[in-house]
Amino acid sequence: MEKKKGKKTTGKKEHHLWKSRDSAQSGQKALALVRTVYKLPNEKEAVYGALDKWTAWETEFPVIAVSKALKILRKRGHWVRAIQVAKWMISKGQGATMGTYDTLLLAFDMDKRVDVAESSWNMIIHAHIRSVSKRLFSRMISL
Numbered sequence: 001m002e003k004k005k006g007k008k009t010t011g012k013k014e015h016h017l018w019k020s021r022d023s024a025q026s027g028q029k030a031l032a033l034v035r036t037v038y039k040l041p042n043e044k045e046a047v048y049g050a051l052d053k054w055t056a057w058e059t060e061f062p063v064i065a066v067s068k069a070l071k072i073l074r075k076r077g078h079w080v081r082a083i084q085v086a087k088w089m090i091s092k093g094q095g096a097t098m099g100t101y102d103t104l105l106l107a108f109d110m111d112k113r114v115d116v117a118e119s120s121w122n123m124i125i126h127a128h129i130r131s132v133s134k135r136l137f138s139r140m141i142s143l
Contacts, residue, residue, distance in 0.1 A: 030068035037073075037081050047084045048091075061094045070103050079107040098133045105139050114143050 033054060040046045055062060066089050073082040086104040089095040101124050108117035121140050125132060 026062065026065040026068055029062055029065035030072060033065060033069040033085075034072050037069075037085065038078075042080060044084065047081075048088050051085065051088050061092065063089075063095050067095060067097075067100070070100065074103050074106070077110070079111040082107040083111065096127075098128075098131070098136055102136055102139055105136070105143070109139075109143050117143055 033051075036050055036054060037047060040050055066085065070082055070085055070089075073079075073085060082103060086095075086100055086107070089100065090104075101120075104120060105117050108114065108120065117140070124136070
């Protein structure tokens with residue numbers, strides 16, 4: 001019989017609070033965020049204030065929960081709320097991914113705000129000229 005050679009591990013994993021990415025609870029956080037946003041009036045200040053309050057006690061920005069909330073809003077067709085959440089997330093310097101931009105452009109299209117989509121597209125192109133995906137290009141062409 002051959003013995004496997006390998007490192008012995010102690011079984012305890014060192015946990016660092018600042019490196020924690022607990023995606024198991026992010027689904028519940030996302031639903032709580034969606035419920036919070038649904039109850040608000042359709043004003044930018046009210047939505048941004050509630051979102052800031054929602055993240056106030058977090059040790060790190062809940063990117064996973066917010067992106068799941070964006071997917072929920074997109075799936076349910078709540079385009080105005082999806083725009084508000086995506087713009088808030090980007091304004092915080094978080095979640096500036098092609099997926100977020102795709103959701104934002106789609107939401108502008110569905111909300112019949114093509115002129116705003118075009119200005120957002122120009123901003124995306126200037127900021128990420130080398131990394132814009134084909135999907136994002138096709139989304140903008142379809143507008």
